[in-house]
Amino acid sequence: MLSIKKLHCEISGHKILNGLSLEIGPGEVHAIMGPNGSGKSTLASVISGNENYEVTGGSIHFLEKSILDLSPEERSHLGIFMSFQYPVEIPGVTVSNFIKAAVAEQKKAQNEKPLTAGELLSLMKENLALLNMDSTFLSRAMNEGFSGGEKKRNEIFQLAMLRPKLCILDETDSGLDIDALRTVANGVNSLRDINRSFLIITHYQRLLDYIKPDKVHVLSSGKIVKSGEASLALKLEESGYDGI
Amino acid sequence: MSDEKKIIKDVTEQKYKYGFVSKLQSDTIEKGLNEDVIKIISKKKKEPLWMLEKRLKAFEVLKKLKQPKWAKLDLKELNLQDIIYYSAPKKKASLKSLDEADPELIKTFNKLGISIEEQKRLTGVAVDVVIDSVSVSTSFKDNLAKLGIIFCSMSEAICKHGDLVKKYLGSVVPAKDNYFAALNSAVFSDGSFCFIPKGVRCPMELSTYFRINEAGTGQFERTLIIAEEGSFVSYLEGCTAPQRDENQLHAAIVELVALDSAEIKYSTVQNWYPGDSDGNGGVYNFVTKRGVAHENAKISWTQVETGSAITWKYPSCILKGDNSTGEFFSIAVTNNHQQADTGTKMIHMGKNTKSTIISKGISAGYSNGSYRGLVKINRSAQNSRNFSQCDSLLMGSKCGAHTFPYIDVKNCSSTVEHEATTSKIGENQLFYCNQRGIPEKEAIALIVNGYCKEVLQRLPMEFAVEARKLLEITLEDSVG
Numbered sequence: 001m002l003s004i005k006k007l008h009c010e011i012s013g014h015k016i017l018n019g020l021s022l023e024i025g026p027g028e029v030h031a032i033m034g035p036n037g038s039g040k041s042t043l044a045s046v047i048s049g050n051e052n053y054e055v056t057g058g059s060i061h062f063l064e065k066s067i068l069d070l071s072p073e074e075r076s077h078l079g080i081f082m083s084f085q086y087p088v089e090i091p092g093v094t095v096s097n098f099i100k101a102a103v104a105e106q107k108k109a110q111n112e113k114p115l116t117a118g119e120l121l122s123l124m125k126e127n128l129a130l131l132n133m134d135s136t137f138l139s140r141a142m143n144e145g146f147s148g149g150e151k152k153r154n155e156i157f158q159l160a161m162l163r164p165k166l167c168i169l170d171e172t173d174s175g176l177d178i179d180a181l182r183t184v185a186n187g188v189n190s191l192r193d194i195n196r197s198f199l200i201i202t203h204y205q206r207l208l209d210y211i212k213p214d215k216v217h218v219l220s221s222g223k224i225v226k227s228g229e230a231s232l233a234l235k236l237e238e239s240g241y242d243g244i
Numbered sequence: 245m246s247d248e249k250k251i252i253k254d255v256t257e258q259k260y261k262y263g264f265v266s267k268l269q270s271d272t273i274e275k276g277l278n279e280d281v282i283k284i285i286s287k288k289k290k291e292p293l294w295m296l297e298k299r300l301k302a303f304e305v306l307k308k309l310k311q312p313k314w315a316k317l318d319l320k321e322l323n324l325q326d327i328i329y330y331s332a333p334k335k336k337a338s339l340k341s342l343d344e345a346d347p348e349l350i351k352t353f354n355k356l357g358i359s360i361e362e363q364k365r366l367t368g369v370a371v372d373v374v375i376d377s378v379s380v381s382t383s384f385k386d387n388l389a390k391l392g393i394i395f396c397s398m399s400e401a402i403c404k405h406g407d408l409v410k411k412y413l414g415s416v417v418p419a420k421d422n423y424f425a426a427l428n429s430a431v432f433s434d435g436s437f438c439f440i441p442k443g444v445r446c447p448m449e450l451s452t453y454f455r456i457n458e459a460g461t462g463q464f465e466r467t468l469i470i471a472e473e474g475s476f477v478s479y480l481e482g483c484t485a486p487q488r489d490e491n492q493l494h495a496a497i498v499e500l501v502a503l504d505s506a507e508i509k510y511s512t513v514q515n516w517y518p519g520d521s522d523g524n525g526g527v528y529n530f531v532t533k534r535g536v537a538h539e540n541a542k543i544s545w546t547q548v549e550t551g552s553a554i555t556w557k558y559p560s561c562i563l564k565g566d567n568s569t570g571e572f573f574s575i576a577v578t579n580n581h582q583q584a585d586t587g588t589k590m591i592h593m594g595k596n597t598k599s600t601i602i603s604k605g606i607s608a609g610y611s612n613g614s615y616r617g618l619v620k621i622n623r624s625a626q627n628s629r630n631f632s633q634c635d636s637l638l639m640g641s642k643c644g645a646h647t648f649p650y651i652d653v654k655n656c657s658s659t660v661e662h663e664a665t666t667s668k669i670g671e672n673q674l675f676y677c678n679q680r681g682i683p684e685k686e687a688i689a690l691i692v693n694g695y696c697k698e699v700l701q702r703l704p705m706e707f708a709v710e711a712r713k714l715l716e717i718t719l720e721d722s723v724g
Contacts, residue, residue: 048679052671072678081679088676092694101690102680109681141694158680 001026001063001197002047002166008057009046016042018222019058024166027194031208031233032201034219035241040201041085043219044170047199048082049075062166077109079165083155083172089143095154096138099124099161106162127160131187148175149184156187167191168199173207185210205237275328279303282430285330289399289434292406302419302429309423315556315585316614316646322528327493329431329464388446394439395450398466401437408439412470416499416534416562424495424530424556428464432497435466440475440506449704451480465496471506471541478509480707492517492527494552500535500543504565507542508535511703513711516551518582526553526582533557539565539594546702548711549576549586550718558616560589563597563625570599573699575711577718578611578643587617587648592625592658601632604696607643614646619660621653628658636666637695639688689716 002024009017016039024030034040046053047060049072060067067075090098100120107114115123124138131153143151152172159167169188173181188198188211200211208216208230216232217224220241226232273284282303286296311321388395394405402409419429440446471477481498494516502508510533519526529552535543545559561570572588590599605613619630636645647664669691677687692715693700700708 050675071683072675073681073683076679076681084676084679088670088672090673090676090691090694092697093690097694098680098690101682101686102677105681105683105686162680 001028002199003061004047004058005061006058007046007055007060009042009053009055011042011053015056016053016222017046020219020223021058022217022224024197024199026197027192028215029192029198029200029211029213030215030217031213032199032217032219032224033203033233033236038219039222040219041170044082044085044168044199044201047075047166047168048072048080073105074109076162076164077106080168081159081162081164081166082168083152083159083170085170085172085174087143087146087151087155089141091141091144093142094139095142095157096124098142099158102158103161123161127157130160130190131157132183133157149177149180152176152180152184153187156184160187160191163196165195166197166199168201170201171203172200173202173204181207182210205233208233272328273330276325277327277329277431281329285431285433288330289402291399291402294406294410295402298414298419299430302426303431305419306423306426306430309420309426311423315616316612316648317554317556317583317585319528319554319583322493324427330433388448391444391447392441393444393446394437396437398432398435398437398468401468405437405439408470409437409468412499412501413466413468414499416501416536417497417532422532425497425532428466428495428497428532432464432466435468435496437467438469438477438479440469440471440477442472443474444472445475446477449478449480451482463492463494463496465494465498467496467498468501469499469508469510470501471503471508473503474505475503476507476509478511478704480511480513480704482513482515482707482710493530494527495530496532498531498533498559500533502535502537502541502543502568504538505540506538507544509544510535510546510559511707512545512547512549513703513707513714514547514549514551514555515714517553518551518580519553521580527551528554529557530554531557533559534562534589535560535570536562536564537568537570540567541565542569542571544569544571544573544702545588546571546573546699547575547586548699548703548714549574549584550714552584553582555582555584555586557584557586558588560591561599562591562593563599563628564593565597566594567596568594569597572599572601572603572617573702574603575606575696575699575715576604576613576615577606577608577715578613579608579639579718580611581609582611584612585614585616587615589618590620590630592619592621592628592630595624595626595628597625597628599628599630601630601634602698603632603634604699605634605636605645606639606692606695607636607645608639610642612644612646614648616648616650618650618652619662620650621655621658621660623654626655626657628655630658630660632660632662634662634664635695636664637692638666638668 004020004022007017007020032040042053046055049070055068062078062080103120104114125135128135128137133153143154146154172184176184200213213230216228216230218226279300282299286299414429417425419426438450469479500508500510516527516529537543543561547559549555559572563570570590576584576586578584587603588601601617603615605615607613615634617632619632621628632649634647638645645666649662651660653660669688673691674684674687693712700711703711
């Protein structure tokens with residue numbers, strides 16, 4: 001599904017990714033761990049097309065297609081979704097209006113007919129229930145005055161609405177208390193599917209207690225230095241990154 | 245940063261969409277300003293003598309005044325002798341229905357998507373159309389007349405309702421108020437007059453579409469709305485103008501009188517030609533709008549300003565009576581080389597008076613937008629309150645947003661709150677939207693609409709739709 005080969009990238013002349021390679025198959029869940037500054041969030045940004053990062057070498061293929069020349073929205077329409085570490089506030093734009101715009105653009109790009117207002121609303125309600133949120137949430141402005149937990153739930157809510165093929169979760173667990181973490185993890189688990197892959201970026205093992213990964217990778221100085229099964233994360237928790 | 249550059253470039257290159265000239269036959273006098281010109285205007289309009297005297301007095305005042313320079317505007321001295329002061333579309337006697345109107349006129353409306361027929365049929369709005377100064381078509385007058393409501397052109401009111409006009413015209417904005425007010429008082433061409441009798445709720449939104457049409461014609465509109473005790477009226481004003489090479493001066497006066505317990509809601513969508521992308525041409529808009537609220541009365545101004553090369557406009561409320569309320573909700577968009585200095589004045593005189601100011605500025609391109617507001621609470625205005633919120637949104641790094649709040653409180657039982665923010669459409673916001681599949685153009689429309697929401701929702705429904713469209717058109721193609 002996702003194939004990254006020898007990826008190099010930099011921001012303002014500063015090299016961050018240094019020949020990173022990664023293969024994710026359909027339905028697989030991969031976790032990426034690593035110390036601060038190792039390039040985890042950069043990887044998420046580069047896959048989703050953030051133009052602040054300059055790719056200086058290597059390739060990214062998604063569904064057998066090179067995506068390096070595609071705009072962020074084109075990548076989104078292909079089925080790439082990123083849950084942001086720091087979701088932005090958009091004052092005055094309600095969650096429902098935002099989702100409506102996003103779903104409409106997706107349908108348009110895929111040459112499908114738009115959802116009716118009724119269809120959209122029932123879909124929204126269904127997905128809110130998945131994340132233990134009530135419908136007043138829909139009329140609040142995007143991330144404005146949201147608690148850390150609400151922001152992350154809003155991300156997963158959008159994920160559920162847009163049904164992407166590749167879900168990148170960038171430190172979705174940061175800023176969550178244990179209950180919110182469980183809710184978010186349950187939401188993610190219910191969205192696991194043989195055709196949907198996950199790339200989970202995290203500092204801590206605890207999220208992986210709830211979302212079991214197929215593979216764990218350790219990122220250091222811009223490349224993957226170790227890969228293993230779920231047990232690798234436990235080992236990291238015990239001995240730290242210096243232990244490998 | 246490349247996105248921002250694109251935004252600036254594309255906004256700057258965007259052409260004015262409503263640039264066309266309709267070929268109406270016009271009856272125009274020589275340019276220049278002197279007593280004779282004023283006499284000709286008054287005569288052409290068959291005005292009574294008292295009106296001519298009022299005009300001449302205003303002209304005397306004007307001669308002693310100088311063009312104000314305090315606004316943050318880059319403006320050369322205007323040459324009043326270089327302007328045509330009267331232009332009326334020629335009409336075949338008087339019109340009974342739209343069929344009799346000039347087909348070119350109807351075409352103009354069709355191009356704008358505001359055909360009178362459609363307006364009448366779909367919205368039930370009575371439209372008093374002012375094209376180049378003279379009201380051509382007035383509708384629904386009969387229905388309104390049954391309730392005792394008068395809604396007609398100012399010229400007609402001067403002839404038919406002289407007592408009311410004599411009593412109230414200039415009572416809120418006297419000729420000596422400012423330079424442009426004096427100019428308007430001397431040479432005003434036409435405008436709307438509206439009278440709502442005691443206890444009557446006007447059953448429909450009253451609306452006038454203004455349109456400047458004759459090349460080089462200054463338009464000097466004069467509007468007077470009187471709401472008697474306990475009455476209510478909602479008035480809509482909307483404008484678009486054809487593309488021009490030379491500057492067009494517009495100096496209007498709007499006066500509102502809300503007697504005890506009356507309420508006047510005045511909404512404006514303004515989209516005059518802003519000049520080309522180098523800042524040439526465009527309408528100069530110097531407007532004096534003011535209302536007086538008597539006891540328990542309420543005056544509410546809502547405006548969406550996207551046009552004009554230069555805007556100088558401060559819709560104000562004099563809260564004269566106890567417990568009266570004033571509101572000002574504004575969206576002002578500037579792009580290319582547009583300049584806007586706009587805001588409001590809230591003068592608290594009565595006890596327990598309240599005012600609210602919500603101002604949203606959006607600056608793009610090389611433009612400059614300023615909010616200038618005065619909140620004045622007199623000694624007599626015990627227990628009064630004001631809340632002001634002035635937000636600015638910047639697109640790109642070549643534009644400017646400025647806020648000049650003046651606060652003057654003369655008693656200690658009153659409360660004044662002022663909040664101001666300046667923000668930029670962030671790359672982060674755009675990227676977030678893009679990641680969700682929303683392209684830049686749609687993302688900007690979404691963000692801007694969200695930012696303006698508090699003001700947009702104050703507008704009557706059909707106006708809000710138009711305003712939203714206007715914001716989108718103004719910022720359309722602002723990204724590649």
